[in-house]
Amino acid sequence: MNGSSFGTYFKITTFGESHGAALGVIVDGCPAGVPLSAEYIQTFLDRRKPGQNAYATPRKESDLVEILSGVFEGKTTGTSIALLIRNESQRSGDYSEIASYYRPGHADFTFDAKYGFRDYRGGGRSSGRETAARVAAGAVACALLDELGIKVCAYTKSINKYVCFDTKEYLAERFSPEELASLRNQSPLNMPDADASAKAEVFLQKLREEHNSAGGTVECVMTGLPAGLGDPVFEKFDARLSHAMLSVGAVKGFELGSGFDAALLTGTEQNDPFYTDDAGKIAKRRNLAGGVLGGMTDGSDVLFRVAIKPTPSVYAPQETVKKDGSSYTCQITGRHDPIIVSRAVVVVECMAALTAADALLCNLGSKLSHLEAVYGIKK
Numbered sequence: 301m302n303g304s305s306f307g308t309y310f311k312i313t314t315f316g317e318s319h320g321a322a323l324g325v326i327v328d329g330c331p332a333g334v335p336l337s338a339e340y341i342q343t344f345l346d347r348r349k350p351g352q353n354a355y356a357t358p359r360k361e362s363d364l365v366e367i368l369s370g371v372f373e374g375k376t377t378g379t380s381i382a383l384l385i386r387n388e389s390q391r392s393g394d395y396s397e398i399a400s401y402y403r404p405g406h407a408d409f410t411f412d413a414k415y416g417f418r419d420y421r422g423g424g425r426s427s428g429r430e431t432a433a434r435v436a437a438g439a440v441a442c443a444l445l446d447e448l449g450i451k452v453c454a455y456t457k458s459i460n461k462y463v464c465f466d467t468k469e470y471l472a473e474r475f476s477p478e479e480l481a482s483l484r485n486q487s488p489l490n491m492p493d494a495d496a497s498a499k500a501e502v503f504l505q506k507l508r509e510e511h512n513s514a515g516g517t518v519e520c521v522m523t524g525l526p527a528g529l530g531d532p533v534f535e536k537f538d539a540r541l542s543h544a545m546l547s548v549g550a551v552k553g554f555e556l557g558s559g560f561d562a563a564l565l566t567g568t569e570q571n572d573p574f575y576t577d578d579a580g581k582i583a584k585r586r587n588l589a590g591g592v593l594g595g596m597t598d599g600s601d602v603l604f605r606v607a608i609k610p611t612p613s614v615y616a617p618q619e620t621v622k623k624d625g626s627s628y629t630c631q632i633t634g635r636h637d638p639i640i641v642s643r644a645v646v647v648v649e650c651m652a653a654l655t656a657a658d659a660l661l662c663n664l665g666s667k668l669s670h671l672e673a674v675y676g677i678k679k
């Protein structure tokens with residue numbers, strides 16, 4: 301089992317290693333008629349690629365996407381969409397020493413335990429570079445969601461102890477997705493709060509000098525999702541979302557709505573009261589549930605956050621062992637991000653979009669009226 305696929309109807313299969321010839325993805329199940337171009341996908345990849353700010357790895361990759369199939373005259377054809385990103389900056393020499401020992405915090409040991417053999421150049425399939433293929437696929441999902449008025453916006457909420465606006469609240473309670481994206485894009489760390497971003501920059505500079513790294517959190521809001529997406533048991537919307545998030549390298553935690561704080565609340569504090577709004581629509585007075593009840597979306601914004609660990613490749617000496625078990629003090633070289641969080645923002649956004657696109661397609665057969673509407677037939 302290599303588990304390179306995600307999704308049921310809107311399904312992606314990624315391939316490629318960081319130091320192989322190319323990375324890529326097959327997107328299967330995207331409906332025909334969605335406007336799509338390489339330029340549009342590129343805007344997403346440009347947000348992920350290295351060298352975007354002083355804290356991202358200086359590795360130079362243009363991450364140019366090629367659409368090999370599934371798009372004709374600017375629209376998806378309904379057949380499989382193949383996207384390719386060729387690798388350009390493969391300095392395998394930087395990584396050759398890694399072959400002999402296990403880097404702490406990396407998948408070297410577990411790769412050997414599972415396969416008995418590994419591509420040690422930059423982590424192979426476990427490399428952060430693998431996420432380029434997910435981002436390309438996620439851009440396709442975003443193109444579909446955009447046609448339906450569904451928006452997904454992620455941003456850096458915190459880096460170490462530097463938290464946007466010093467609040468535990470979701471920033472989506474204060475700002476629209478457009479405002480959040482605009483504030484986020486002004487920060488080299490993708491933090492919508494300029495003050496927190498400036499403080500985090502100073503902190504990261506100090507950590508860099510100490511040959512260390514930091515972690516943080518990414519928050520995400522999804523607006524415009526209809527109520528009823530997701531299933532009540534194993535395929536809960538939140539279960540699929542957490543699967544999507546925890547499948548990203550370095551993501552160590554996931555919470556929906558009040559998340560772990562729910563354990564500290566009473567029932568009346570946690571339950572979101574329902575009411576009927578002026579337009580006669582059933583709504584909720586607040587959203588501690590994070591937009592999902594019983595595994596199905598409730599029509600309010602989906603709010604979630606993920607915790608991302610510090611970059612495991614630190615230049616400080618670390619205790620480890622060689623493959624034969626002999627002790628070894630390693631000193632990692634090569635090119636690595638002192639912070640992953642800011643580059644992971646677009647990855648979170650894209651994995652959320654893929655989850656939503658798949659849930660929309662999976663839900664088409666949930667009731668008779670859907671089939672009547674889709675096929676335009678009725679008894």
Ligand SMILES: Cc1cc2nc3c(=O)[nH]c(=O)nc-3n(C[C@H](O)[C@H](O)[C@H](O)COP(=O)(O)O)c2cc1C
Nearest residue numbers: 405406407426427428549550612613636637643644
């Ligand atoms: C966008 C992104 C970029 C990453 N860049 C690096 C990096 O430059 N150096 C590094 O050591 N790890 C990086 N990682 C993290 C490793 O891929 C990950 O920590 C490692 O494979 C171990 O997996 P685990 O943290 O899930 O246990 C990155 C992850 C992501 C999502």
